[in-house]
Amino acid sequence: MIKRGRYGLLLVVAIILYVSFSSISDFDGLNEPPAEKNYADSIERDQLKQSRVVQATATSTSETSASATPTASYFTPEKNNGPDETDDAAVDENDTEGGYKYDETSPEMFNYVKDDVIAELRQMLPSLKKNKQAIIPKTIWQTLKSFDSEGYLGYINLWTKANPGYVHAVLTDDDAEEFLREHFGDESKSRLMEYFFKLPEPVMKADFFRYLSLLAEGGYYTDIDTSPIKPIDKWVPAKFKDSDIGMIVGIEADPDRPDWNDYYARRVQFCQWTIAAVPNHPILWDMAQRITKETIKRAETNKLDTRYGNVMEWTGPGVWTDAVMDYLDWNYGPFSWKNVTNLQEPMLVGDVLVLPITAFSPGVGHMNSKSFDHPSALVRHHFSGSWKATTHENKGH
Template structure:
C-alpha cells in the first residue's frame, strides 16, 4: 500500500503540471469577415440593439494597478482577466468529469461523445479536467484572487463545483466549455454565419428553454432560459466576470453563516445558485447594463420576448444567441428541430451525467 501511494502522488503532480502547461499555450482560431445584421426570423429585420461601448482608457487601468487589493471582487477580476473583444476565440475545448478518457474508469458510453469534439476540432486543445485536477487548476489560475479559490473549496457538492468551474475556466482562458455528455454535430467554426465579423462577438450562448405555455413557471425558473452545458467565449467577458463574482460572494456569505455542509444540498436550489437560472439572469443583466451599452435611443429594455421562437442567430451587442435547435436538437418540444437541421450544432445526450434534467428545472 505504501508503494502504491508513493507512486500515485508523483503521477498526480505530473498530470497537474501537464494541464497547467496546456492552459498556458497560445492557441486560437477565428475567421475574420465583414459584419452583418442578424435577424430574429428569416426575412424579418431584428430591432436595433446598441453595440458595446469602447473600453475604458488605459490610464484608468493604470490607476487600478496601484490599489488592486482594496478593490471590489468585480474590479479585481476585471484587472486580472481583461476582455479584448477584437481577439480571436481561443481554440480550447474544456470538459470535466470524475475520470479522464485515459482512465479505465471512464465510462464507455461517454467515449463517443468525448471523441466527437476531438474529431470535429483537430486544431483545438481538448482537455477533460478531472475532479481531482480541477482544484489545482483553479488554485493556479485564480491565485491572485483568493476569494474565488476559497469559494470553490467551500462548495458542498461536485455538481455545484462543476457548474462553477465552467465559468471560471472560460473567464480565465476562454474557448468552449461543453458537458461530457454532449455530442458535437458541427465544428465551432460553423456556429456563426461566415460573413459575421467575429471581432464584434465575445460570447456565444444557446436557448435551453422557451416554454410557450401558461404553466411554464411550474417547470422552469425563467420564461426564457439560456443553457450552460455549452458556452463559447473570449477570455474576460463581462458576463462571466459578473457570474463569477456573484457566485463567489454568495458562497462566501453562506459559508460565513454556517449554511454550507459538505455532501449536503445548499440552502438554495442549484438552478438559482450556479445553474441556468443565475446564468440567464447574468445575461439579461448584461444586455441592460448602461456601463456597456448606450440605450439613449431606446425606450425599452431587452426582455424575454426578444427571444421568443427565434429560428436563427440573434446578435445583441457582442453576444450571439443561438436558437433552441442549436444546442438542444431533437428534444421534441419548444420548436426544437432534429439533429439533422442545419442549425443543430451540439446534442445534449443526458446520458451518464451526475446532473439530472430535473436540476435544470424549477424545484417543486
C-alpha cells in the same frame, strides 16, 4: 499549448484520441455511440490517464449535416443605461417577468472593479485586467470525474474528430482544481477559491469551473455528455464571420405555457452545457461575482446546503440567464426574454451571438426545437451527467 505554470507540467501531453481515423472528413455528428456500448473499453485507458489534452492533427473537414445555411439577424435597439428606476412598469415588463431577476446594483458597462470580491480577483489576475481578446480561442474544455468514468470517451472522440486544429482539454476533477489554483490562487489566499471549495455539490463546482475556465483562458466549454452535430467552425453564420463576437450562447428552453416555472428557472433560459467566450468577458466576471458573493452570504448564515436554495439559482442556468440578460440589457437594451422568445435564427446582440433553441437543444420535441438533422442543429446533449445522482432539484439543468 496550455501549461501548468509553476507545476512545470503540461496540463496534458498532446495525445490523439482516434487521430488514426482514416479520414476526418468522415465525421458525422449524428453517428453517435449507442448508449448500450461502453466506448471506454474500446480506447487505451492507460494512455488516456496519462493525457489531459487531445489535439487533432487532421487538416480537413466537410459538411456534417444539411447543407442549408440558417439565416441570421442583428439586434439593434437604442442603447440605454438600464431601466429607469422611476418607471416601475418598464422594469416589471422587461426584467421581472419570466422569473428574471434584475440586478439593480449593476453599474453601467459592468465595471465591477469597485466590488471587493472582483477587485481582489483583478489584483490576482493582472493579465486579465488588460484588453479582452477579440477572438474566441480554439480550445475545447471538458471535465469528467476520472478517466475511469464509463461511457463518455466516445463523445470525447467525436469532439476531437470534428474539430481539427483545436486544442481539446479534457480535465479530471483534480486537474480542474489545480487549473483554478494556477489561475485564481490557492484557497488560503483567494476568497474565490476558498468559497469554490465550500460549494456543497459537485455539480456546483462543475458549473463554477466552466465560467472560470472561460474567464481565464476563453474557448468552448461543453459538457462531457454532449456530442457535436457540426464542427465549431460552422457555428457562426457567414454574415457574422467578420464581427467581434465575445460570447456564444444558445437557448435551452422557451416554454410558452403558464406552468413553465414547474420545469424551468426562467421563461426563456440560456443553456450552460455549451458556452463559448473570449477570456475576460464581462459576463464571466459577473458570474464569478454572483456565485462567490452568494456563497459568502450562505456561509455567513450557516446555509451552505442546497436545502436553502436550489442549484439553478446559485450556480446553474437561472443565475446564468440573469447574468446574460443583465449584460445585454445594460449595454444594448432595453432587452428582455421577449426579444429572444421564439427565436428562429442566430441573432447578434452587441458582442453576444444568441443561437435559437435548435442549436444546442435539438430534438426536444417541443418549444419549437427542430430535429437533430435540421441545419440549425449544432450540439446534442445526452443528459447523462453523473450529477443526476444527487438529490437536489435539477429542473432544466
